[in-house]
Amino acid sequence: PQWPDDYMTPTMADEVFSILRRLGCHSVHIGGGEPLLKPDKILDVLKMAEKNNIDIEYIETNASWYRNEATTKTVLRELKDHGVHTLLISIDPYHNEYIPFWKVKALIKACSKVRMNVFPWLMEFWDDIDAMDDRKPHSLDEYALVYGEDYLAQLPNRYGLGLKGRALKTYKPMMGKQSFQRILEESRPCRLLAGVYHFHVDLYGNFIPQSCPGFAIPLKELQYGADSDKYRIFHSLESVGIAGFADLVIKEYGYKPKAEYAGRCDLCYDMRNYLVLELGLDLPDLKPEGHYKYV
Template sequence: MTLHVDRLRSGGLIATYQCQSACPHCLYRGGPGRSPDYVSQEMAAACFAKALSLGCASMHVGGGEPLADPLGLAGVLAAAAETGMHLEYVETSASWYDDADEAVELLTELRAMGLSSLLVSLSPMHNGFVPLRKTLGVLEAARTAGVAVFPWQEHFLADVQAFDPEATHPFAAYLERFGPNYPAEILRRTWIHLGGRAFDLFAPVLGRKPVEAILAEASADCRRELADASHFHMDLYGDYVPGLCSGLACRVDDLGAPLDPERYPILTTLAESGISGFYEYAAALEEYQPLPGGYVNKCELCQDIRRHLTQRGWFESTELAPVEFYAAL
């Protein structure tokens, strides 16, 4: 039985993968080196319409940095109004903030277009690229403009306030101040999906296991995770990210019906036989060799297999997308 996503609950639209920050926990490996491509109003409307047709009545807008292109964001807000999609919030790292008056003016204009709420990232990981001054500046500007705000996650404020608010501080500075077990404390305090860059950030406290142990512990299939639509994402290219598995994709247009196994061999293999089947598939056809240092979990193994496939020029499907995701692996 192939993968079938026929119901969407709550999710977001990735407006761009470009971001001033390159946070060490970023699931989608956003950063300044990514393409500046931004979702068009037409694509946003198509994604919203598909989500609505599958039962999802509200979404958020994320990235990358959605406010890196205010005109592009205005198009997303227009697409939401056009389709009747309720936008819960727009995410921002506050990297774009420069001047208080300019920020208030921009957010006031966007509020008139439909921006009602802003999620402002606040964490030690973001502080490596965004000074606390900018974060607090965006929070204040939004309140002045009449845009609701919620810092994500506010419980990190005391940690970040231990440093100079005018400067950025790499994560190594937090390790030096709070100790080598600080990443483990972060995982106890907040939920972070282990994917993208997060494997390297948390591996020192979680440890890595040899491939044999990963395969022995893994379930027979990954169908439940891939079909989970409780917090889904669509992106600017018209791709749907199954189960928060960044770097894996199916076309938004193909949602609502069973995926064609010939068009989606990787997703089909994972859904039917799990990471063990995918590992055997890659080892037999593409001479994949596991890393001697092992993996945090089956998801890191899966990501590494997919990295290997892209380096081998594997173009049997469009599932390994966006290709830029794998460039830095």
């Protein structure tokens, strides 16, 4: 809720889709945020996808935008008219912390009535959530009270959750500790940062790595090979690993490491937070700043 009320512009969507098409990508899925909070904005993006011959595999939604069946069916029909035939609908306790389950059920019903396909993510949580009062959200603490204290610890594996950002903040107290020195000794290049098997492009046109939100390089630069001197933090992690990043931030920015961390990702986030939040630096590869400010 604290993030700026921004949305990908048609111009940016046109630029992103044209680059992706040129690089051999023929289809994408659209996520957020919540893409359907502003249906008129998503339609502009879909027009640009069509212009660049990019298919939409599905749009991710958490159903928060559902108000009533009539207006929802109108939106769904417009999406179909613009080439969208599947919605991925989030079904999990993490979203249920903020969104009552009745909205998820109602959206699925509306999709059925207009023949919009539903990709439920994940059905294995349906019974867990459906056992709660569907008229209101439920905290993770409530789930622990109903299903046992180990329920929260099991959720990341069941959901396939990467422990980064808010997830790291939630689960950090449950994670084992490693010494700073041990983390450096086990340092390996973070090759997933440059992986293109599954990545995202944000609303500002930045490449977001598969494994690590909070890092960004403009796609228009990356297509030609980004300047390693400009994106020094990204380069240090991708080429050397956490030890390379630590060496950089200690020597050049005065970071003082703690005795221990909840693994290398905790150390990485601590150093990034130090640079963005404590020093207030505007570094090109640590974007968007909101990822650090509003986690």
